[in-house]
Structure formats: structure tokens, C-alpha cells
Amino acid sequence: MSRESRAAVARSERLDRLTVGGIGALAAAAGAAALVVSAGWLGRPRASRPLADPIALQWLQAHQPWAQVGALVVGVLLVLFGLWLASRTLRPEPRPDLVLEDDAETAGGLRVTAQAIAEAIRADAESVSGVAEARARVVRVNDTPALRLQLRLRHGADVHAVWSELDKRVLTRARESLGVPAIPTAIRLELGSAQRQRVK
Amino acid sequence: MRLLIRMLALALGLAITMTGAVVLAGVGWAMAQPTRGALPPWPRWLARAEELAWTANTIRVTACVLVAAGLAMLLLAALAGRHDVYLQDPAPDVTVTTSPRSLARIVGQRVRGTDGVRSASVTASARSVRVRATSRLLDERRLRPVLIEQVNELVNELPLARVPHVHVVVHSAKDKP
Numbered sequence: 001m002s003r004e005s006r007a008a009v010a011r012s013e014r015l016d017r018l019t020v021g022g023i024g025a026l027a028a029a030a031g032a033a034a035l036v037v038s039a040g041w042l043g044r045p046r047a048s049r050p051l052a053d054p055i056a057l058q059w060l061q062a063h064q065p066w067a068q069v070g071a072l073v074v075g076v077l078l079v080l081f082g083l084w085l086a087s088r089t090l091r092p093e094p095r096p097d098l099v100l101e102d103d104a105e106t107a108g109g110l111r112v113t114a115q116a117i118a119e120a121i122r123a124d125a126e127s128v129s130g131v132a133e134a135r136a137r138v139v140r141v142n143d144t145p146a147l148r149l150q151l152r153l154r155h156g157a158d159v160h161a162v163w164s165e166l167d168k169r170v171l172t173r174a175r176e177s178l179g180v181p182a183i184p185t186a187i188r189l190e191l192g193s194a195q196r197q198r199v200k
Numbered sequence: 201m202r203l204l205i206r207m208l209a210l211a212l213g214l215a216i217t218m219t220g221a222v223v224l225a226g227v228g229w230a231m232a233q234p235t236r237g238a239l240p241p242w243p244r245w246l247a248r249a250e251e252l253a254w255t256a257n258t259i260r261v262t263a264c265v266l267v268a269a270g271l272a273m274l275l276l277a278a279l280a281g282r283h284d285v286y287l288q289d290p291a292p293d294v295t296v297t298t299s300p301r302s303l304a305r306i307v308g309q310r311v312r313g314t315d316g317v318r319s320a321s322v323t324a325s326a327r328s329v330r331v332r333a334t335s336r337l338l339d340e341r342r343l344r345p346v347l348i349e350q351v352n353e354l355v356n357e358l359p360l361a362r363v364p365h366v367h368v369v370v371h372s373a374k375d376k377p
Contacts, residue, residue: 005294020277086213
């Protein structure tokens with residue numbers, strides 16, 4: 001199992017999970033710290049002092065220019081990080097085109113669009129016996145194009161037979177026609193689903 | 201779950217941006233126009249913070265809410281992983297997966313097709329397949345080995361990367377006193 005093909009199984013959610021988990025951990029830690037202070041575990045006098053501590057305020061007054069610059073820097077960092085995070089979650093998954101011959105001089109070359117590849121492979125995969133429905137998509141994994149195939153198998157289809165036919169016919173043909181030695185491929189199988197009734 | 205965590209990440213991103221913008225506006229205004237009061241109502245916030253002691257109920261409630269929300273977010277992030285069932289790789293650069301739901305569906309079809317089974321429910325993961333079957337005609341002692349064999353056969357037929365443990369529970373009308 002190559003790492004590329006494994007990464008192509010689904011869009012990565014690592015960033016979303018890391019941010020939500022990290023911010024959750026920070027929030028829980030801050031809340032717990034406030035509770036500790038409030039309960040008087042750091043000393044009764046500490047607990048009865050106001051939230052905006054006079055000593056801290058005095059210190060900030062004494063170092064006002066530096067405090068202001070520090071606050072500005074923190075503000076800029078917060079805005080940048082927030083915008084980056086929001087744009088990362090909103091950005092759709094990239095579908096890279098395949099560049100077969102890059103000709104920089106004439107600004108030409110041969111480029112196969114992601115939709116064209118996906119459509120050709122989808123049609124090919126649907127012709128395999130035992131496959132009821134196929135969906136294909138070109139995704140980017142570690143800056144190389146990879147393939148994600150979703151196959152709905154007919155009831156009682158032999159998974160071994162579907163695999164070998166898929167590998168021999170569909171994937172080999174895709175590799176040959178695109179002229180690449182290997183395309184990392186992730187296949188998602190849906191087994192045993194009911195035949196979809198088509199209304200005529 | 202996946203959508204929820206993405207929406208949450210988006211909301212957090214926007215909230216962080218807003219906080220940063222408020223800080224920038226406030227400090228920037230205070231630096232540019234030191235004499236003309238603050239843009240966000242800093243003095244009012246500060247006065248309120250000077251009144252509140254750490255023992256105030258407001259602080260305690262806020263802290264509790266913060267802890268609860270943080271733990272909920274941690275839990276959500278931990279649970280949002282993928283639960284794909286991996287199959288053996290047919291070729292070096294090909295990965296094949298299926299969903300736990302698909303696996304449960306075909307196991308359920310096989311179990312329901314077995315003689316004597318009235319109804320069945322199946323839950324599946326990469327590690328285990330759990331079957332609960334009910335029967336009116338056969339008692340547990342006779343039906344359970346048959347079902348275990350059937351499901352094991354099916355699971356071994358599929359080229360799964362890891363063969364799951366099969367657990368079968370049979371509820372039979374015959375076993376009732």
C-alpha cells in the first residue's frame with residue numbers, strides 16, 4: 001500500500017481536527033486555570049483580588065509603548081491565522097490537470113483536464129462486469145495527481161474478479177494512455193446495495 | 201461529523217479573525233488618537249474587570265462553560281476520524297477500502313438468507329462484526345454455530361486486510377421458558 005494511494009482515499013481532515021482539538025484544549029485549560037484561581041488553591045488573597053489586577057495594570061501603564069506594539073503584533077497574527085484557517089476550510093479539494101508535454105517556448109503543450117480523465121475512467125470502470133455504478137475523480141496527493149474511484153458493486157459480484165479486471169483493463173489503460181508509469185489509486189467499494197430502480 | 205468539524209473550524213477561524221480585528225482597531229486608534237477616547241469601550245470593560253473578583257459567580261460560570269466547550273471540542277476532534285475498512289491491495293499503488301456500513305449490509309443479507317432467521321441487525325468495523333439475530337424456529341444452540349460459520353465464510357471470502365472477529369447473539373422464542 002503506497003502512502004499516496006492511501007492518502008487519496010478521502011480529503012484530509014487533519015488540519016480541521018488539529019485546530020478544533022487544539023483550541024478546545026486551550027479553552028479547557030484556560031477554564032480550568034480560572035477555576036483553580038477562583039477556588040483559592042493559589043491562596044485566598046489571590047482569589048479575592050479583582051480580575052484586572054492593579055499590579056498588572058500598573059506594569060502595563062509603565063511600559064505602554066511596548067504593550068501597544070505587542071498588542072498590535074498579536075492582533076495582526078490573530079487576523080492572519082484566522083483568515084488562513086477560514087480559507088483552508090472553504091477551499092474546495094483541488095483537481096489537478098495532467099500536463100503531458102510541457103512546452104514553455106510556445107506556451108503550448110498537452111494538457112488533459114481532470115474532468116476528461118475522470119470521465120474516461122468512469123466510463124471504463126462502469127463497463128467492468130459486476131460494477132453497477134462508478135464515480136471517478138482526480139485529486140492531488142503530495143503534488144502528484146492521484147485517482148479516487150468509487151464503485152458500487154452489483155449484488156453478488158465477485159470482488160476478486162472485479163479487481164483483476166479493473167487493474168488489467170481500466171487502470172492499465174489509463175496509465176498507458178496518459179503515459180505515466182503509475183497513478184496512485186484509491187478505490188472505495190460499496191457492497192451489497194440494492195439496485196437502483198430507474199423510472200421510465 | 202466531518203461537515204460539523206469543518207464548520208466548527210471555519211467558525212473558529214472567523215472568530216479569531218474578528219478578535220484580531222478588534223484588538224488592531226482598538227490599539228491602532230489609541231496610538232493614533234491618544235486624546236480622543238478609545239474606539240471599543242475599553243474603559244467600561246476595564247471598570248467591570250476591576251469590580252469582579254476571581255471568586256465572583258460570573259467568573260466561575262464562565263470558566264465552567266469554557267471547560268465544557270473545550271472538552272466537547274476535544275471529544276469531537278478525537279471522534280471525527282475515518283473508519284474505513286481496508287481490503288488487501290490488488291497492486292502496489294492501489295488502495296481499496298469499503299465502508300463499515302457496506303460490510304454490515306452484506307453480512308446482514310447473508311444472515312437474513314439463512315434458514316430459521318427471522319430478523320437480524322449487524323454492526324461492523326474493521327475489527328469486529330456483531331450480529332444480533334432473532335429466530336422462532338431454531339434455538340440458540342443450533343442456530344448460533346451456523347450463523348458464525350456463515351459469517352466467517354463470507355468475511356474470509358472478501359479479501360479484507362484484517363479479518364474481523366465475528367460475534368453472534370441469537371434471541372430465540374424456543375429458548376424462552
